[in-house]
Amino acid sequence: MQFTDLPLHHTLLKALDIKGLTEPTEIQKLAIPHALMGRDLIASSKTGSGKTLAFLLPAIHRALTKPALSRRDPRVLILAPTRELAKQVFLQLKGLLGKQSLRAALVLGGENFNDQVKALKHYPHFIVGTAGRVADHLVGKSLYLNGLELLIMDEADRMLDLGFAPQLKLIDKAADHRKRQTMMFSATLDSAELHYLTQTLLKAPHRVSVGSSG
């Protein structure tokens, strides 16, 4: 199977081609078709297996091909456990968006809050951030998630290990369950807390897993 066998927007296929990426990894092959169909998804595979593209490609495809639910609220929110991981996801996202007019903002803890408030007033379509700071913006009413279409939790297991469960629940409450799709990516899926979180945050999720770690 090649990326060109997947029903992805031509902008994405071109960006992948330029990067020299032709064949999806196992987790990408399993996850992307379900993600494109709008299903909730729990995906697990080991570190380095290409999970970032497994969620970025369907997320960008959606933003390029479907009308927005809201003109102001972000369409896609991607949460990562650490500033460094969020930055890496953001850079990959920017690389794939290329010259498209979709806007993306990075919302990290430890950075100036008011600068982020200003950035959020430009109504980014995508937000990549750490859960604590995203929750702070919800509480501060500088961010609304009523129009959110896609919530992605990257390294959900690590977010829980770092104690972000309360923030994840707050974010979940702010984003309408009836309208949004939720995808959770993780290296492991065995903790009781993660199980609880998947029960609360996802609706009838499809599960895909590669390797014994999942």
Ligand code: ADP
């Ligand atoms: P994970 O999140 O599962 O730890 P990453 O998304 O960080 O993995 O990807 C690990 C590396 O694999 C990155 O350098 C990425 O560019 C590369 N990669 C991702 N998908 C592919 C692919 N389909 N073909 C070749 N390399 C890929």
Ligand code: MG
């Ligand atoms: Mg990753």
